Structures are given as structure tokens and as C-alpha cells.
Amino acid sequence: MSHPDRAGIEIRSIREDEFAAWVRAVNTGFLLTPTPAPETVAHRRRGTDLARTQAAFDEGRMVGNFRSFTQRLTAVGGAEVRADAITNVGVAPTHRRRGILSRMMAADLAAARERGETVATLIAAEYPIYGRYGFGPAASVARWEIQVPRTGLDPRWSRPEGGGRLDLVDAAEIRAHGPGLHERLRSFRHGVVDRDERWWQQATGQSNPPDKPWKEPFHVLYRSARGEVEGYAAYTAEDTWHENKQPLETATVVDLIAVTPVAERALWQYLCSVDWITRVRTGFRAPDDLLPDFLPDVRAARITTLADWLWIRLLDVPGALASRTYAASGALTLEVTDASGLGGAGRYRLTADGSGAECVRTREAAELTVELGDLASLWTGEVSAARLLALGRVREERAGAAAAADSLFRTERRAWCPDVF
Numbered sequence: 001m002s003h004p005d006r007a008g009i010e011i012r013s014i015r016e017d018e019f020a021a022w023v024r025a026v027n028t029g030f031l032l033t034p035t036p037a038p039e040t041v042a043h044r045r046r047g048t049d050l051a052r053t054q055a056a057f058d059e060g061r062m063v064g065n066f067r068s069f070t071q072r073l074t075a076v077g078g079a080e081v082r083a084d085a086i087t088n089v090g091v092a093p094t095h096r097r098r099g100i101l102s103r104m105m106a107a108d109l110a111a112a113r114e115r116g117e118t119v120a121t122l123i124a125a126e127y128p129i130y131g132r133y134g135f136g137p138a139a140s141v142a143r144w145e146i147q148v149p150r151t152g153l154d155p156r157w158s159r160p161e162g163g164g165r166l167d168l169v170d171a172a173e174i175r176a177h178g179p180g181l182h183e184r185l186r187s188f189r190h191g192v193v194d195r196d197e198r199w200w201q202q203a204t205g206q207s208n209p210p211d212k213p214w215k216e217p218f219h220v221l222y223r224s225a226r227g228e229v230e231g232y233a234a235y236t237a238e239d240t241w242h243e244n245k246q247p248l249e250t251a252t253v254v255d256l257i258a259v260t261p262v263a264e265r266a267l268w269q270y271l272c273s274v275d276w277i278t279r280v281r282t283g284f285r286a287p288d289d290l291l292p293d294f295l296p297d298v299r300a301a302r303i304t305t306l307a308d309w310l311w312i313r314l315l316d317v318p319g320a321l322a323s324r325t326y327a328a329s330g331a332l333t334l335e336v337t338d339a340s341g342l343g344g345a346g347r348y349r350l351t352a353d354g355s356g357a358e359c360v361r362t363r364e365a366a367e368l369t370v371e372l373g374d375l376a377s378l379w380t381g382e383v384s385a386a387r388l389l390a391l392g393r394v395r396e397e398r399a400g401a402a403a404a405a406d407s408l409f410r411t412e413r414r415a416w417c418p419d420v421f
């Protein structure tokens with residue numbers, strides 16, 4: 001509960017009878033239909049913990065909204081960290097730029113720290129919003145569009161090499177196999193966030209709000225030669241034909257996850273082989289996705305989106321640094337600055353070896369000074385210290401410290417967050 005500020009804006013969590021007004025505020029900020037249908041409100045209510053909502057009130061009118069929930073995020077090396085996932089953020093255009101978001105953010109981050117969450121996460125609507133609160137861009141997203149006739153793939157292809165098989169299945173089978181598959185992905189790919197029961201229900205048409213009705217996709221499941229489920233793709237198709245009766249259909253991937261490169265290759269090859277499909281849109285991938293290099297002519301895949309995606313704020317700096325693995329054994333003393341003033345500044349000694357890492361506060365001389373948001377980008381391997389040095393964003397207190405940082409923080413793959421939340 002917060003008291004009104006001098007301008008009379010009160011910020012607090014909402015009551016049950018205020019939920020419909022809160023959804024209205026969310027929809028207004030996101031420029032959706034202002035008054036949601038009662039069924040939409042009821043659907044949203046089932047996925048909302050009122051204690052984790054915030055609203056701003058001016059003379060009793062709701063002028064700001066905010067929500068968070070606990071999420072599990074995979075760190076480099078596969079460990080799971082608890083995250084405070086932030087979503088549904090908005091301030092009425094009539095009340096913007098008066099510090100309402102800043103107040104809601106400060107309250108949420110303090111509560112998350114209190115709960116012992118290691119990081120905070122969000123998908124930013126616009127790039128300039130969250131850096132000021134200590135967040136850094138920590139996983140980028142890439143989308144490709146594949147011109148199938150230009151890929152150079154064999155048009156006679158009919159099944160995966162190596163004994164694996166593909167089957168078209170229904171949503172019920174995905175409901176059965178998808179969660180286990182995703183858990184396997186989550187155990188090794190950093191940047192992936194957990195998908196709860198509700199996520200799978202919505203993805204498989206079991207529980208969908210009237211404002212976002214389910215469009216049943218096609219589902220294809222890959223099993224290895226040993227019969228293990230190793231990947232699946234969900235895709236929709238647009239029915240377009242050229243005037244001279246040539247099919248020009250576009251397949252849009254809704255979700256494609258695979259836990260082996262063989263499964264991944266088979267699924268993309270399949271998508272590029274379906275009769276009538278001349279264009280494939282890939283959905284949200286990592287920038288280093290294997291896809292383009294599965295194609296004999298890489299240029300058949302054109303990047304249509306390359307942008308920041310998952311933003312992370314380290315709440316427990318030593319906890320976060322100790323939770324990931326490192327590319328080498330070594331030690332580094334970091335001076336972490338926090339321009340937001342919301343917590344995290346300090347000097348930390350990181351020591352890593354093959355068995356893990358530890359990180360403690362220290363009084364030893366710092367080797368590298370880094371701002372908290374940039375440390376989040378280093379934490380996932382999203383950026384190199386050498387690049388931050390060139391940009392003037394880290395300072396070497398000891399010559400060569402940026403290179404030393406890179407030998408530790410370097411990751412084999414880029415972070416990937418396939419989900420929107």
C-alpha cells in the first residue's frame with residue numbers, strides 16, 4: 001500500500017472488484033479495445049495474482065497499471081534462476097511522464113528482492129523505457145522469411161535422414177509431449193523461460209480469451225530413430241494462389257522447439273517441403289539460430305526482424321553471477337555501478353572454475369567498472385566486454401580486464417527467449 005504523492009496519485013495493489021477496471025487500463029495503454037468483454041476479464045483474472053498487481057489512482061480513476069509474476073529463467077550452463085517477470089505495464093496518456101511508472105517499478109523491484117528473486121525480466125515495448133531502472137538487453141530476437149524455391153533444398157525430399165520420423169499430430173498430442181520437450185530445452189538453453197499449465201492450455205486451444213481466439217495450427221512432431229520425441233513445430237498457413245493457378249502459400253511458425261540439431265534440421269526441412277508452401281516465416285528465433293545454415297543457399301532466408309527482446313535486471317548480483325557457468329577458470333573483481341539507485345551497486349569478486357563459480361562482495365581493487373544493465377547483457381553473453389569497452393561503457397581499472405572478462409563470460413550460443421510474456 002502506498003500513500004498518495006504530492007500530486008495526489010495513489011499507487012497500490014488492486015482489489016477483486018477493481019479487476020475489470022484494471023484490464024480496461026491495460027487495454028487502454030496497449031491501444032486495444034478499451035472495454036473488454038466479461039469473458040475476457042474472467043479469463044485474465046484466472047492468470048493474475050492480485051497481490052502482484054499495481055494500479056495508480058487519480059481521484060479514484062485508474063491511470064496506471066503494472067503486474068509481475070514469478071518465472072524461472074535458464075542461466076548460462078542450464079541452472080534455473082528465479083525471476084520477477086514484469087508485464088502489463090501502462091500509464092494513461094493523460095498522466096504520462098509524471099513518474100508513475102518509476103514509482104510502480106521501484107515498489108515491484110523492492111518486493112522482488114524481498115522475495116529473494118535473483119533477476120527481474122521483461123519484454124520491452126520500446127527500447128528507451130527500462131535502461132534507467134538497471135535493466136539491460138540480454139537476449140535478442142531474430143525472425144527470418146524463407147523463399148522456399150531459392151533454398152536449394154531437394155524438392156523431392158520426403159523424410160528425415162538417419163531414421164528419425166515426422167508425424168502430423170493434433171493439439172492433444174502436443175499437450176502430452178510439449179511440456180516435457182520444453183523442459184529438456186530449458187535445461188540447457190539459456191534465456192528460455194518456463195511455460196506453465198496455462199501457457200500450454202492456451203497454445204493447444206483448451207483455454208483462450210474471446211479477444212484472442214485460437215486458430216488451430218498444424219502440428220508436426222519429430223521422433224528420433226530410437227523413438228524419442230526431440231522436437232515439434234506448430235504452424236499456420238495462408239491460402240494465397242497466383243492468378244495463373246500457382247500456389248503461393250505462406251507458412252508461419254507459431255512455435256518450433258527441438259532438443260537436437262538433427263530434429264531441428266528435420267523440422268525446417270519439412271516446413272520447406274510442404275507442397276504449395278513457397279514462403280516460411282520463422283517466428284521468434286535467436287540471432288544465431290542454425291536455420292539459415294541448414295539451407296544450401298543461405299540467402300534464401302532473409303532477416304525481417306533483429307531487435308532487443310528479453311531485458312534483464314540483476315537483483316542479487318552475486319547470486320546471479322554464481323548461478324551461471326563460465327568459459328574458463330579465472331577470477332575478476334567488478335565494480336558495479338547502478339545509476340537507477342534501485343540497488344545492486346557494489347564491488348564483487350567472481351571466481352570461476354570447471355566445477356562452478358562463486359561471487360562475494362570484496363574490498364579488493366576493482367579491475368573492471370560496469371553499469372548494472374551492461375552486466376546483465378554480459379551475464380547472458382549478449383555482448384562482449386571488448387565491445388562495451390569500445391563503446392566507452394565499461395572502464396578498465398587494470399589493463400586487459402575486458403579481455404579477461406570475455407574469456408570468462410563468453411558463451412557458446414546466444415541466449416534465446418522464444419516466448420512473449
Ligand SMILES: CC(=O)SCCNC(=O)CCNC(=O)[C@H](O)C(C)(C)COP(=O)(O)OP(=O)(O)OC[C@H]1O[C@@H](n2cnc3c(N)ncnc32)[C@H](O)[C@@H]1OP(=O)(O)O
Nearest residue numbers: 029087088089090091096097098099100101102122125128
Ligand atoms: C513490460 C511491458 O509491459 S512493456 C509496455 C510498456 N507500456 C507501453 O509502452 C504503453 C504506452 N506507454 C505507457 O504506458 C507509458 O508511457 C510508460 C509506461 C512507457 C511510461 O510511463 P510514465 O509514467 O510516463 O513513465 P515515468 O514518468 O515514470 O518515466 C520515467 C522516465 O522515463 C522516461 N520514459 C518513459 N517512457 C519513455 C519512453 N517510451 N521513451 C523514452 N523515455 C521514456 C520519462 O521521460 C522519464 O524520464 P525522466 O526521468 O528523465 O524525466
